[in-house]
Amino acid sequence: MKRKGFIIFCLLSLTSISVSVSAAPAKVLETITFTIQSTPVSDFQSELTIYPASREKILAGSVVKSADAMPVSDTYATLKQAGSADNGTTYIVDKDYNLYDPAGQKILTLTEKKKEKLRRHIEALRSRHYGELLPWKVARQVIPRKDKVEVIDLETGLRFHVQRRAGQDHADVQPLTKEDTRIMKEIYKGSWSWKRRAILVRAGNRYYAASMNGMPHGGDGIPGNEFDGHSCIHFAGSTTHGSHSEDTGHQLMTYRAAGLLRDYINQASPAQLVDAFVLAMNQNDPQVLDLITYPHNAHFVQDLHTQMQDIDAVTKVTKTKNRQEMPAPDPGLLMVQIKEELAVTREGSSRARKGMFSFTISRDKSDMPWRITEISTGDHQKEQKP
Missing domain, CATH: 2.30.110 (Pnp Oxidase; Chain A)
Incomplete structure (x- = not known):
């Protein structure tokens, strides 16, 4: 049954041998709690706490590197001493089951064997947290x-x-x-x-x-x-x-409700990414914004996040035809541009300003997902009554 703060206590080891609590040696002082939440601010969460071996064994063999940025994820892993009031160390788990330490700006790449054990626990928890995708x-x-x-x-x-x-x-x-x-x-x-x-x-x-x-x-x-x-x-x-x-x-x-938001965006057409941008800005959804933009263009993405905080509403001025019926870009294309007239209402304003926005949407290779890499505005902008 799904509910906020859903917790399962599972006596499974992250080492190669499963042990029960009663048989655990004195060195077993660490727990890992996996948390699934659809966005970083979701109150609706599912948790799974397991009792593995010591922190040294959990992270043994991992490769530690500096991380340029934190991944977009719905999965977290918290390591802490059993029974301790300390909050422990919380890592962000990426899609490849690497652990990111936001405090230390580090990425820990576990061994393939330990990644597989993490994957089994996390996927079991995700199946309880999210819904079935039903046509x-x-x-x-x-x-x-x-x-x-x-x-x-x-x-x-x-x-x-x-x-x-x-x-x-x-x-x-x-x-x-x-x-x-x-x-x-x-x-x-x-x-x-x-x-x-x-x-x-x-x-x-x-x-x-x-x-x-x-x-x-x-x-x-x-x-x-x-x-x-x-x-x-x-x-x-x-x-x-x-x-x-x-x-x-x-x-x-x-x-998103199926836990497949990234999958949907990765197969989205350039036109659908423009629609996703409008939704992200209109609904103040940083997670969608991060997924549809090019992650290595940090200044561009940060500027969009800053503007998002000052926006009350974004809507398309004219309805576009069925995105599914629009011709797909040439399979070999690596960049397309789409122009869309949008009405933007700023916080504290009762009037929307209309303007033409040009979206540059790119991909590094023809078999890679599209991402928004640049947005420019036209010279004309005029106010309209809401």
Whole structure:
């Protein structure tokens, strides 16, 4: 069962021999706690604590080097003395199961044998934390109309219940009760919003990866739930009612809920990266921003992070056609440019400023993922009323 602070105590060794607590020698003073959280600030976390051998044995044979930057990750490993009030040392675990020490700006590369043991523990924990990636054509059968399911917000861990009321292209849902509506609004900090959020949908004893918005709209109604209309839940491959095309923001959040955000971005087209940039800036999502930009251009990325803190909203001025129907770049191309007119509202301002933005999107080799490497603005910018 998923819940905040989910902890498993596992008596498995990181050395080649598994030992029980009662049989452990006196030198066994160290524990490792693995933590999975979808973003660095998520309250919804899953933890697995194991009792290995001493720190020296855990890190024996590792190669230590200086780290230029910390990786984007949802996985952490904390080493500490068993029973100690000290917080221990927390490492960021990257996709290749290397350990990064943020305090010392170091990277520890473990032996392949120890990496494999880490991988087994971490993957087991990830499978408990995240949801199954379920295509919409299957999800609509698993959760038919009038079915009631539980929604878990992947950021706060808050839970509420909804009923699927309608929807051919995605699920149109409503909170079941007034209390469910209150919890949903709390997730959106007291104000209804179109912003996409990664969620888990529990149907029976299965958890599915999905995305929701928090804006009541349209018709329909459950008497007494104090929710005027319905809201939307998207699954993998679901589309919007109007365009019948996938919404990149909802897909990003769905793949985040499945623990596959990096995978989605790595296969994204240049046009989808522009959509992801708009979502990142509009929703103040540093993790998505870091994944879609070129990591070695530190000044460029840091400047975007600084600007993000001063932005209240970013939207596209004109709707673009279905990203899936747009022609893919020539397979041999290593750089493309896309222009997009955006409306940007700064913090404390009631007016949006429109401007043309030119995105340079590059990759080092034809079989590598695209990344945004440069963004420039046109000369014309004008204010518009919101």
